[in-house]
Amino acid sequence: MNKRSLNEKQLGYVMVAPALLLVIVVILWPVAQSFYNSLFDYRLNDPSRSERFLQSNIDLERYANDFFYLSRDLDGLSEQAPDPDASEKVSEIGSELMGFHEELLAMDGVGEQYEIVEERIASFQAIADRDLKYSQVDNDFAESYKDFLTAAEADLTALVEASDDEEFSTAASNVAGSINSTNAAVIESNFIGLSNYGRYLQNPRMWQSLMNTTVFTVISVGAELVLGLLIALLINRVFIGRGIVRASVLIPWAIPTAVAAMMWGFLYDGQTGIVAHYFEQFGLINDASVLLSTASGGMFSIIFADVWKTTPYMALLLLAGLQTIPNTLYEAADVDGASKWQQFWKITLPLLKSAILVALLFRTLDAFRVFDLIFVLTGGGPANSTESISIYAYITLFSQQNFGAGSVLSVIVFLCVAIISIIFIKFVGSDLFAGRSGR
Amino acid sequence: MNKRAGIGFYIFLVVFVFFVMFPFIWVFLTSIKPPGEIFSNFRWFTSNPSLQSYENALTNRPLARYIMNSFVVSSLTTIIAVAIASVAAYALTRLPIKFKGLIFGVVLASSMFPQIAIISPIYNFITDAGLRNSYLGLVIPYITFSLPIAIWILATFFQKIPWELEESAKLDGATPFQTFRKIIFPLAAPGVFTTAILVFIGAWNEYLFALTINTEDTWRTVPVGISFYQSQFTIPWGDISAATVLVTIPIVILVLIFQRRIVSGLTSGSVKE
Structure with missing residues (x-):
């Protein structure tokens, strides 16, 4: 028996392993990566920041390419110089450059990699x-190399401005250009720690989007709960046509949110929209275009569309909860002379509490990460007045290609959801796990 | 459940169903109007119905291709997620392993993770692997939300299967794997099927990953494809209505056939029985 239970145990671990591994690789690891990315000035559209460097680095591909031209042109330039002072300056730059270059190649492994x-x-x-492509270098070295290159570029530009010799000027400004390019190949660390967070905590657009998300979540989930509970109470009885009602309630839930958003976009449209x-x-609004072109109209529109799409789902969850309440309780209450109102507050609500909390938890989290409904219906507009935090994060990540700052916003969404x-789990915790982990 | 339904109740029911279905009714009525009529008046019924919008919807954009993309991606996601999840859920509910609470906690937490929090690393990973604009490029990120949900729902279903059957199989000398295959799986099949439907619908409806990862028009899924029907200057409401009707029909059929299962799957995680 002992051996058998050991086998079962081993089998159990083998069976859980693939799922656990996948959860770690595709969910937990990416979340950790997002945290890590948020600590860098990391932008996909800027070559010197398109990687995350804890240390200074040299982009050898770029460096080797630029250095080849730079050293050649510098030699030629000192001969072209119109006066001895300029010539001396140029050769000084040249020899200092070679000094840095040799120091670089002498570093561990850099020489071979460079070849x-x-x-x-x-x-x-x-x-x-x-x-x-990249080779790690000493931070101090990178800093002094960059300082030298910046100073050399300035010196050459000064020479260009002082000189009357046109040929020399052209050659010198070319060299200044390749120095600038070489400078960009020396990449200092783009680790910026928590300073992105500091920036966003003072960013009014971030607070506005967080506020929009909260307003959307509280109003729509609240309305869905009240309406869902009403509907559940009303249809919790025997009637003909349950199937039709159930199906009609499920269809809004089952269609893609983006498709629902397109439909509502049509219904709300200022010119052709029937709603x-x-x-x-009916005089609810003074102009048909108000719904999608004003801040409050936009917020109303997305909340209304969300309530339409998810109230039925809420009602189904609560109906399932209602059906587990034994009828005998109500019969006993009737005998004791309790009114319907009292029965609702004393029997229905307390017994429905865990179903309500679970439904609220899932709905709140869903509403807080809202993306597709707003993205398709209003695009966050007008003037960012319906922009949710997820939309702001998406725009920063993919429209601005700023992965560092965008990750800060994603981490903020993550932290809010975690909180x-x-x-909620403090309230529901035991109910959610009850009877699931077996014996 | 003893309450009887009166006339007033049925009137309420009709009004309720009408309000819930109104957007679909209106979109359908729009889709059969001649495109010119959509912009001119608010009449409900057109006197000369036309299929012009349907033709436009299918030819102006590769709608059939979107539907195929969505179908392939959702099916692959469902098969992979449900296969891995059913094995894991069995071990978690039936076998004597340690850290069950911790594993359930991790699974539940993962299902609550906002997608925006993982999209940038996933995007980098898919780009580096050369999987942008491919089916696999969406199936991998779709595992992130389908696997935890599948484990969660399946665990509920497996929990309801009586232990006695398993005990007697054990006494008869069956190995744990035989027990799983011969006893548990047939009994759990309805639950597995229900889970598969829910995972499929979830994958079919996904928007954010599909929007960022498959950016080429021929690789778009239905939700993303539909949202790109509008161009910068005009919004072809006729095409959009027709496309909406076309992509909603399969879902309506799915819901009509499997409504009981869907409801049992949706409520299984939230109600104690």
Whole structure:
């Protein structure tokens, strides 16, 4: 028996392993990566920040390419110089440059790596391997190399401005250009720690989007709970046509949110929208275009569409909860002379509490991460007045290609969701796990 | 449950169903109007119905291709997620392993993670792996929300299967794996099927990953494809209505056939029985 239970145990671990591994690889690891990314000035559209560097680095591909031209042109330039002072200045820059270059190549392994990269460049091959392309260098070295290159560029520009010799000026400004380019190949660490967080905590657009998300979540989930409970109470009885009601309630839930958002976009449209038209006719709004072109109209529109899409789902969850309440309780209450109102407060609500809390938890989390409904219906507009925090994060990440700052916003969403979950689970915790972990 | 339904109740029911279905009714009525009529008046019924919008919807944009993309991605996601989840859920509910509470906690927490929090690393990963604009490029991120949900729902279903059957199988000398295959799986099949439907609908409806990862028009899924029907200058409401009707029909059929299962799956995680 002992051996058998050991086998079962081992089998159990083997069976859980693939799922657990996947959860770690595709969920937990990416979340950790988001945290890590948020600590860098990391932008996909800027070559010197398109990687995360804890340490200073040299982009050898770029460096080798630029250095080849730079050293050649510098030699030529000192001969062209119109006066001895300028010539001396140029050769001074040249020898200092060689000094830095040799110091670089003398570093551990950099020399060999540089040779391989040079060969690749000579045969016009692009370098995809990051380990080959970038070489880590000492922070102090990178800093002094960059300082030197910046100063050299300034010196050359000064020479260009002082000189009357046109040929020399052109050559010198070319060299200044390659110095600038070489400078960009020396990449200092883009680790900025928590300063992105500091920036966003003072960013009014971030607070506005967080506020929008909260308003959306509280109003729509609140309305869905009240309406859902009403509907559940009303249809918790025997009647003909349960199937039709159930199906009609499930369809809004089952269609893609983006499709629902397109539909509502049509219904709200200022010119052709029937809902906007009727609202205007009934005097609810003074102009049909109000729904999608004003801040409050936009917020109303997304909340209304969300309530339409998810109230039925809420009603179903609560109905399932209602059906577990034994009828005998109500019969006993009737005998004792309790009114319907008293029965609702003393029997229905307390017994429905855990079903309500679970439904609220899932709905609140869903509403807080709202993305597709707003993205398709209003795009966050007008003037960011319906922009949720997820939309702001998406725009920063993918429209601005700013992965560092965008990750800060994603981490903020993550933390908010975590806080909401912890608060709810404090209330529901035991109910949610009850009877699930077996014996 | 003893309450009887009166006339007033049925009137309420009709009004309720009408309000819930109104957007669909209106979109359907719009889709059969000749495109010119949509912008001119608010009449409900057109006197000369036309299928012009349907033709436009299918030819102006590769709608059939979107539907196929969604179908392939959702099916692959469902198969992978449900297969891995059913094995894991069995071990978690039936076998004597340690840290069950912790594992359930991790699974539940993962299902609550906002997608925006993982999208940038996933995007980098998919790009580096060369999987942008492919089916696999969406299936991998879709595992992130389908696997935890599948484990969660399946665990509820497995929990309801009586232990006695398993005990007697054990006494008869069956190995744990045989027990799973011969006893548990047939009994759990309805639950597995229900879970599969819910995972499929979830994957079919996903928007954020599909929007960022498959950016080429031929690789778009239905939700993303539909949201791109509007161009910068005009919004072809006729095409959009027709496309909406076309992509909603399969869901309506799915819901009509499997409504009981869907409801049992949705409520299984939230109600103690």
